[in-house]
Amino acid sequence: MSEAFDPQRWRPAPFLPQEDARDPALLFVVAVLSFLACLTALGVIASSRAAQGWTDQLTAEATVIVRARGGETPDAAAARAAEVLAGVPGVSEARALEKEKAYALIEPWIGDVADLDDLPVPRLVAVGLDARKPATAAALGRALKAQELDAVVDDHSVWIEDIRGAAEVVRWIASAILLLIAGAAAAVVAFATRAGIAARKDVVEVLHLTGAEDGQISNLFELRFAGIAAVAGAAGALAAGLLGGALRLVGGGEGITPALPIAWVDLLVVLPCPVLAALVAAVAARITARRLIQRL
Amino acid sequence: MSRNAHVAAEDASADEILRFSGVSMRYGRGPEVLSDVSLSLPRGSFHFITGPSGAGKSSLLKLIYLAARPSSGSIRLFGEDVGAAPASILPRMRRRIGVVFQDLLLLDHLSAFDNTALPLRIAGHKPSEYRGDVAELLAWVGLKSRMHALPPTLAGGEKQRLAIARAVVGRPEILLADEPTGNVDHEMALRIYRLFVELNRLGTTVIIATHDQDLVARSARPVLHLDKGRLRPLPPQGPVE
Numbered sequence: 001m002s003e004a005f006d007p008q009r010w011r012p013a014p015f016l017p018q019e020d021a022r023d024p025a026l027l028f029v030v031a032v033l034s035f036l037a038c039l040t041a042l043g044v045i046a047s048s049r050a051a052q053g054w055t056d057q058l059t060a061e062a063t064v065i066v067r068a069r070g071g072e073t074p075d076a077a078a079a080r081a082a083e084v085l086a087g088v089p090g091v092s093e094a095r096a097l098e099k100e101k102a103y104a105l106i107e108p109w110i111g112d113v114a115d116l117d118d119l120p121v122p123r124l125v126a127v128g129l130d131a132r133k134p135a136t137a138a139a140l141g142r143a144l145k146a147q148e149l150d151a152v153v154d155d156h157s158v159w160i161e162d163i164r165g166a167a168e169v170v171r172w173i174a175s176a177i178l179l180l181i182a183g184a185a186a187a188v189v190a191f192a193t194r195a196g197i198a199a200r201k202d203v204v205e206v207l208h209l210t211g212a213e214d215g216q217i218s219n220l221f222e223l224r225f226a227g228i229a230a231v232a233g234a235a236g237a238l239a240a241g242l243l244g245g246a247l248r249l250v251g252g253g254e255g256i257t258p259a260l261p262i263a264w265v266d267l268l269v270v271l272p273c274p275v276l277a278a279l280v281a282a283v284a285a286r287i288t289a290r291r292l293i294q295r296l
Numbered sequence: 297m298s299r300n301a302h303v304a305a306e307d308a309s310a311d312e313i314l315r316f317s318g319v320s321m322r323y324g325r326g327p328e329v330l331s332d333v334s335l336s337l338p339r340g341s342f343h344f345i346t347g348p349s350g351a352g353k354s355s356l357l358k359l360i361y362l363a364a365r366p367s368s369g370s371i372r373l374f375g376e377d378v379g380a381a382p383a384s385i386l387p388r389m390r391r392r393i394g395v396v397f398q399d400l401l402l403l404d405h406l407s408a409f410d411n412t413a414l415p416l417r418i419a420g421h422k423p424s425e426y427r428g429d430v431a432e433l434l435a436w437v438g439l440k441s442r443m444h445a446l447p448p449t450l451a452g453g454e455k456q457r458l459a460i461a462r463a464v465v466g467r468p469e470i471l472l473a474d475e476p477t478g479n480v481d482h483e484m485a486l487r488i489y490r491l492f493v494e495l496n497r498l499g500t501t502v503i504i505a506t507h508d509q510d511l512v513a514r515s516a517r518p519v520l521h522l523d524k525g526r527l528r529p530l531p532p533q534g535p536v537e
Binding site: 005007008010011012013015017202203205206207209210211212213214216 | 361384387388390397403405406409413417419423428431443
């Protein structure tokens, strides 16, 4: 055995024992945190896409409620309004809805009444707007007023604002969750570093007394925990990516539900996870190790 | 010819490698383990530190290898005031000191070869620069056939020699040894002592803390005698080598 040792073929062994790098508990915790972080990121992207979809849809449309005036019938007023609106710049189409649709809208309030023809039920005109340069609600209102039509224009701006506000809230909540997850990962790594240094006090002490700089010693722990976190981050990202892919497959083009549409490209969001996990671990290990080493 | 211990503080000279001026030390709020120690050691000297258990021998060595700071007084090492030196230069000063620790402090997961090469790796040397030297040194201390062995598989004397190899591999300017012959038989103790003498001949300043009065008497080297934390001069005894 001893004859087999050839100094010329010798390679330096790691200062820290290799078996310490296999820390299943730490791997598991960081992998779970990475998985949750990736799911959160996927959720944010999906909800942002949903919000954008709804906003686009609402921006492209306006609804005009037309009430008949004088001797004009509601249907005639609606038809005239549609004609006027179709001529306004920024309007791609204007269509008076059938009276059945107007009746259906008021049915919840007045019940199933057989004949509503005697009542002055307002009619609706659906207006399609030019996506590039949509007509404003004010322009539509002016055009209708010019033709002495009694109408109210709803350009959905209230809804759009609400959806945008909700999407913003979701983004803030997700950012807070991601920060919390990063903080939890950093705390776990700091704890593991402390335990790692305590378990390898002999190595730290010998290196210190043999003239190692504090940075050289903390680097050992930094690299070790960054490595563990990178592997755990990759595992968590893979699991989240697989789950995201499954949701995309199950839900078809719209994802699992139209409320959370996932696109294949969204799955790329998990890619930076191993690097970010390694960075968070490296910073946490560095700060902890330096603080402990300086007390030697 | 041996040099005499300069127990009293003297004027700093170019040849002075270590100076203690009124150094006292205590651990936390405990009693003083060293009291008002002053000494000056010339470069290339060879000294023993003797004294009963608890006299402060290990604490004195700790101060020299910069593992502790004095509670009062000043220490000049390699011409630098250690107390005033920025923390950033202490690692570089430690690299100029080789230490054989009382409990050896070998790393059990590293081979004898890796343990010996450790100071050179820390100093940033490339393996190709020192492979040969490390192998040669291990052969010199009688561990040629044990280079691959892990410390737990080595005998007591082998561990001791491995610790010595690690302490001297970086060609330190000062070699400190804390009870280096404490766990070996008389034969081995003499062998280790001869190794230190050889290093001293090559220019290393050697300081050995020991209980081995027989070794001290045989060597006729100057002695720094500690008693209850105070330094008492003892003249060299026995024949001069």
